[in-house]
Amino acid sequence: MIVYPDLELRQGRLVNLTRNSMDSPLVYELDPVRTARDLAAEGAEWLHVVDLDAVFNRGDNTSVIKQIIRTSGCKVQVGGGIRSMEKVHGWMEAGAERVVIATAAVKYPHLVKAAATAYPGAVVVSIDARRGHVVVEGFTETTIFTPIEFAQPFDEAGLAAIIHTDIDRDENRPEGSMAQTTNLAAKLRTPVIASGVVKSLDDISTLSYLPNIAGILTSRALFGGTFTFREANAIATAQHQPTAPFV
DSSP: OEEEEEEEEETTEEEEOSTTOSSSOEEOOSOHHHHHHHHHHTTOOEEEEEEHHHHTTSOOOHHHHHHHHHHSOSEEEEESSOOSHHHHHHHHHTTOSEEEEOHHHHHOHHHHHHHHHHSTTOEEEEEEEETTEEEETTTTEEOSOOHHHHHGGGTTSOOSEEEEEEHHHHTTOTTOOSHHHHHHHHTOSSOEEEESOOOSHHHHHHHHTSTTEEEEEESHHHHTTSSOHHHHHHHHTOOOOOOOOOO
């Protein structure tokens, strides 16, 4: 299972949104480019980088992300405001290993299929879910789709992965659990990356035993000091011994 450090960028700074509010984010006093290089030194092979300003149409962090791609030494999957093939081409030409399509996957599903055809195995669809339904536009619009209903038409598209963000668990709502992510992963052939569910090393351990969970995104717990990348990666990549059969 791959640990993807989640670098969320706002006005060139490394942040994490609480309650998805751009007005009062958690701001980490860490230089994003240096942090990316430090993570690579700790053994990170992948980074998940999100341009929050592009998501909310408030500018972009293109120059910072391109610097991360060029200098980090990690493979980078880029998300945030990717709503056209022009954006897809642009990021792939800039050296991104993958592009992440979120809101546009709901509104323009043909874009996902076109991008996956142009770049096989390099496109990720991101699904944000609250109270059992997919939400878009930075969590502000609720759709009629459940995550499974939305994801299944893309299951044969040749995606690299599907990211599932459980907003209820991320926001500590009573209904939040790993069940939504687990259920989605069990019903898809496309690998699932779990987001919004990791709050401790124990959560990583639990996810590492679940079928078709290919990775986890971590931001708040990682950059907030709950655990280090080395600690998370050690658990995520541990080889599990098969359970002995009953006699």
